[in-house]
Amino acid sequence: LSGLKFNMEIVGLTDKLSGSIVEQYTQTCRATLGDERCQFNVASIAVAGTVESVSADGTVIFDSSRAEAASWFAFGKVTFTSGAAAGFSREVIGSNTGMFVLVQQTPKPVAPGDTYTLEPGCNRRKATCRSKFSNVINFRGEPFVPDPTQTFRPVS
Numbered sequence: 031l032s033g034l035k036f037n038m039e040i041v042g043l044t045d046k047l048s049g050s051i052v053e054q055y056t057q058t059c060r061a062t063l064g065d066e067r068c069q070f071n072v073a074s075i076a077v078a079g080t081v082e083s084v085s086a087d088g089t090v091i092f093d094s095s096r097a098e099a100a101s102w103f104a105f106g107k108v109t110f111t112s113g114a115a116a117g118f119s120r121e122v123i124g125s126n127t128g129m130f131v132l133v134q135q136t137p138k139p140v141a142p143g144d145t146y147t148l149e150p151g152c153n154r155r156k157a158t159c160r161s162k163f164s165n166v167i168n169f170r171g172e173p174f175v176p177d178p179t180q181t182f183r184p185v186s
Contacts, residue, residue: 057177058154061170063105063163070165076149078111081142088135091146092128098150100126105151110136113144122151 053060061067083092091108103125110118115136124131130148152158156173160166 055172055175057171057173057175059152059156059159059169059171061168063152067168067170068165069168070163072149076147078145078147081113081140081144081146083142084140088140089132091130091132091140093130094128096125096128096130096148098125098127103130103148103150105153106149107151108132108146108148110140111145111147113141114138115140115144122148 059068064070064072077096077098079093079095081091082094084090085092101124103122106122106125107119108122108130110116115138118136118138120132120134120136122130123133150162152163154171156166156169156171159169
């Protein structure tokens with residue numbers, strides 16, 4: 031057993047009380063785009079493309095065939111289907127015509143000519159659910175709940 035280490039934590043019975051028991055009310059959706067609660071088929075609007083160029087840090091991917099509106103792929107996901115990065119997925123933090131930006135680079139480099147599948151993302155707002163996905167029936171938020179920063183402000 032030499033060289034083996036372990037961590038142990040001793041907690042009391044009241045430790046269970048520190049966790050949440052039910053979901054909180056939020057103005058934004060608590061579902062994840064495409065999960066069983068959202069029920070939207072993300073693959074139905076995913077697009078495929080080919081990398082034309084990549085920024086030096088590997089986080090900005092350029093493809094002139096991407097003509098979607100600005101931020102269409104923000105909060106979405108890209109999965110590389112060929113090249114050294116094949117099989118790797120990354121979250122997309124933003125997009126614009128002809129390009130999209132990854133949250134972080136892939137473990138293996140992306141190169142011109144690599145192919146990918148790109149899924150749009152959701153900012154969890156009711157308006158987006160309605161206009162972008164026509165899925166407001168499955169919206170899992172309470173947009174009319176008052177903002178806590180406004181509700182509990184001091185009276186002046």
